[in-house]
């Protein structure tokens with residue numbers, strides 16, 4: 001038992017989920033800690049280890065040399081070799097690579113500090129909520145360690161009720177974006193390893209017991225019922241009444257939270273205006289717990305497959321999609337609502353009803369914006385290329401990232417697909433890894449579809465989709481790069497695809513690079529004409545793929561990648577965007593736009 005507890009403690013402290021993740025942060029009583037922070041670049045981790053490499057935060061007494069103590073010399077003799085307040089400043093949220101020219105390629109440790117005052121009313125509780133930090137974060141408030149979190153794209157929170165003071169609090173975070181083989185993602189990716197506090201930092205004030213999380217969605221099998229749960233943090237005896245109201249649906253539900261802090265419910269509903277791209281209807285929902293009201297805007301829809309079809313609210317749909325990285329066109333991590341609108345408006349202009357948010361969970365602003373705009377979403381975790389499939393801790397890390405993404409986003413109608421992985425090499429260990437992720441996803445959310453972007457082969461005129469993991473997926477998705485990494489564009493019409501699965505198929509990627517403004521013959525690589533021709537030919541082939549139910553070409557906008565070095569053309573950008581990083585559309589954009597306009601008429 002002791003051993004088990006110890007194990008659990010280790011897992012929790014490594015992955016920072018010791019405290020339940022609070023959802024629906026935008027609608028809570030919050031104070032933003034965004035803005036200007038001080039930072040210290042610390043490549044040798046001098047603020048973390050003593051000269052003999054003892055970890056300062058494991059020492060019994062505060063050590064003034066430890067940066068998380070934010071110490072200032074009290075007299076002129078004292079030796080103190082750092083000073084946050086004299087150190088440079090940076091905007092949070094924001095990655096360091098795009099804000100500080102000298103840190104463009106930096107991978108390592110940086111410390112951040114924000115000072116603040118906070119008057120916490122008696123009996124209330126306070127939490128620090130961090131939208132995402134890439135990759136590993138050690139978080140301290142007023143010199144006390146709150147925890148360590150791994151995973152660059154998911155939120156986490158810590159309670160600070162007993163630590164916060166009315167004046168001069170200092171929140172110090174050590175961020176390390178060093179890549180490791182055993183991490184998720186692993187050492188090799190095709191995107192920039194933006195380091196830093198890349199999403200909002202927020203203080204959340206709550207009552208002694210409060211609604212930590214809830215799920216309010218249509219019942220998968222019966223669209224005349226709303227089903228889900230409400231989870232109370234620190235349920236106290238005698239306070240167990242919770243209610244849900246949706247005035248527009250005349251829904252008023254009251255229930256009792258059971259001793260484990262959870263209320264499960266199923267409520268009949270009538271006359272629901274179902275969420276869809278044509279009708280992105282979101283209802284005002286209020287959850288009331290002991291007089292505390294938490295509001296949300298929730299859409300209701302069903303998503304299911306029937307043999308090889310995807311049905312939204314019982315009607316067959318075709319996913320007119322595009323893949324998107326979380327990068328703003330200025331070259332840096334996107335986060336704001338403004339960034340989201342820019343990207344999603346382009347997707348709309350292309351004729352999309354769907355976006356694949358690759359290759360990790362994006363920020364909450366883009367998800368909520370997609371929900372309002374009526375764009376269906378594929379959300380993905382960074383199990384990308386090769387992760388260490390045989391390693392238990394790597395699996396736990398991936399599963400933890402998935403749990404956080406689902407916890408944050410499960411009430412957004414726009415999300416229709418959870419994706420487990422991208423282009424992972426087939427092996428028994430990988431199959432087991434993905435299978436476990438699939439069953440974990442189902443245990444948390446059985447209302448959505450599950451997929452993964454697979455690899456395929458094309459041989460002598462045939463493309464085959466026979467990856468055994470397909471058996472566990474609702475949708476068979478695959479990436480293929482005819483005319484870019486292999487195969488001839490002229491042969492496109494002669495290639496036929498076959499699959500053993502009678503399930504919907506999505507082409508989750510295809511494409512090729514073009515430098516916007518570079519023109520030439522259609523057989524000259526890197527020209528807009530080549531990319532245009534590649535789209536024309538690929539679409540002829542894709543059209544004939546059996547069970548085709550959608551696509552998300554690679555990619556909406558050119559994005560930074562340290563793997564793409566061709567001078568004068570790539571210059572550290574993956575140029576497969578239909579739009580350049582400075583916002584200009586390439587010729588292929590219009591090919592895709594026409595194709596989608598046509599597809600829209602067919603469905």
Ligand code: GCB
Nearest residue numbers: 190422423479509554574576
């Ligand atoms: C892929 C990957 C994507 C890359 C893309 C490319 O298959 O899934 O992350 O950026 O190809 O451009 O090679």
